[in-house]
Amino acid sequence: MTTTGEVHHQAAGGLWWWGRRRSAVFDIGLAVLSAAECGVEGFAFAQRGGLPVGIGVLVGVLVGATLVLRRRWPIAVVLISIAVSPASMGFLLTVVGLYSLAASDVPRRITVCVAGMSLVGTLIVVWARMMQDHDRLQFGGWFVPFMAITMSLGLTGPSVLLGLYVGARRRLMESLRERADSLERELQLLAERAEERAEWARGEERTRIAREMHDVVAHRVSLMVVHAAALQAVARKDPEKAVKNAALVGDMGRQALTELREMLGVLRAHEPKPEPAPEPVRDREAARDREPLAAVGAAAAAAAFRAEVEQGPCLAEVDALVEQSRAAGMVVELLVEGEAAECSREVEQTAYRVIQEGLTNVHKHAPGAKARVRVAHRAGEVAMQVENGPSPEGADDGARLPSGGNGLVGMRERVAALGGVFVAGPTDAGGFRVSAVIPREPGAG
Structure with missing residues (x-):
């Protein structure tokens, strides 16, 4: 059906080919x-x-x-x-x-x-x-052709020109209307994607916070439980050693509380302040504009949280970490190969957390077993390994600590996020080995 200057829609009340x-x-x-x-x-x-x-x-x-x-x-x-x-x-x-x-x-x-x-x-x-x-x-002979041409042009020319103008204007308005509808659909799609990105960022931060809390708390609390068990065993036989173990338990508890306060302080620092209830949004465009802003705010808070969390431990603190396990009674051997080279803070923190979690698992699942920690600085990558032997015969199975099964999962996620390789499994000698290789530049692997 053709139209003449109007956009016709088959609406209720129309007659035949007329829309209105x-x-x-x-x-x-x-x-x-x-x-x-x-x-x-x-x-x-x-x-x-x-x-x-x-x-x-x-x-x-x-x-x-x-x-x-x-x-x-x-x-x-x-x-x-x-x-x-x-x-x-x-x-x-x-x-x-x-x-x-x-x-x-x-x-x-x-x-x-x-x-x-x-x-x-x-x-x-x-x-x-x-x-x-x-x-x-x-009149002369020129009058007839002049009048014929003038009258024919005057009868057809203005009608055709006016119709062409009206048709072009109508098509222009239709194209502008379609373009406006397309832009509205694109804005709605962008708002939905922004909301999805914000939800994804919130999920990522929840997972990251869970890993940080596990790394911060599990190691300290595991050592505290080990020292408390030792304190119970030697309280009557060796009072001086009992006092020393009690002091170590207190120090580790204070360190755990300090790290927890720092972690909670980071979360509180980026917690949005309570705002008064918003007025009802009547403008659909205003409501659509708020969603991308909320997504940007969530992403900014996530970036700030990530920046503060990355100010965590590094490979230079591995010696102190090993000494804490030795103080808890574990026999730990530390081997460092190669010359330490500069790498990103995130890589060093992940390497430290892998070693920390490996030692924590030895405390939990193999009390009394010997452990060996290896750190190798290679060209373009850092490798670390924590391996322990089987628990000696006669070890107190009651001293084993409960496990939630999230330690290995967290280590694997950390290493994979940086483009590294993580392997964990039992050894032929009856022990357990945790190995990871991380490129010095995140994502280079």
Whole structure:
């Protein structure tokens, strides 16, 4: 279906091919005026041609009434106007038909061809009429072609130009409307993606906080439990050693509390301040704009939290970590290979946490077993390994500590996030080995 200057939708209350009743009333009114005009002109044509007056009027009314089809079949309306032009009828039919054709979605080449046919037909008819009346006119030979060309252009030109302008303007408005709808859909999609990214960032931070809490608490508490068991065993036999173990338990408890306070302080520092309840959002665009801002705020808080957490331990503190395990009664051998080279803070912290978790697992699952810690500085990477033998016979199984099974998972996630390789499993000798290789530049692996 073609349109003439309006976007038509099949809505409830529409009549036939009209989308609105107002359009139908307007076209029917034009058809009535055109039928009246063509009826009068048909009456005059019948008198001049010697035809029955009734037939001339009837044909004129039917021809003029075809203007009601201008929105549905504009080409047919123009062709009918061209066909009846020799009878000198259909002035309104020609003007409105050409306008409707030029403003419709008919291809431009067809519009130009039909409009050219109308122009030629009008020119021929006017020329013939002027030649019939030339003997009564007192003008030169130039007058007939001048008037024929002027009248034909005046009848077809303005209608076609106005229709082309209205059609181009309508198509421009449709394209702008479609573009606005597309932009609205894109904004909605961006808002949904921003919310998804914010939710993903929150999930990542929850996982990271869980790993940090596990690394901070598990090692200290495990050593405290080991020292408490030793304190219980030697309390009566060796009071001096009991006092020493009690002091170590107190020191480790204070260190654990200090690290917990630092961790909770980081979380509190980025906790959003309570705000008054927001007013109801009535503007859909305003509500959509708030979602990306919330996502940006969550990402900024995550980045700040990550920056503060990365100020944690490093490989230079491995000696102190091993000494703590030795003080708890574990036999630990530390081997460092290669020269330490500069690497990112995140790599050093992850390497430290892997060694810390490996020693913690020895305290938990193999009390009394010997352990060996190896750190190798290689070209472009850092390798670490914590290996322990089997628990000696007669070891107190009641001293074994409970485990949540999250230590190895956390180590694997840390190493994989930096592009490294993590391997853990039992040894042939009945012990357990934890190995990791991390590139010096995160993601280089």
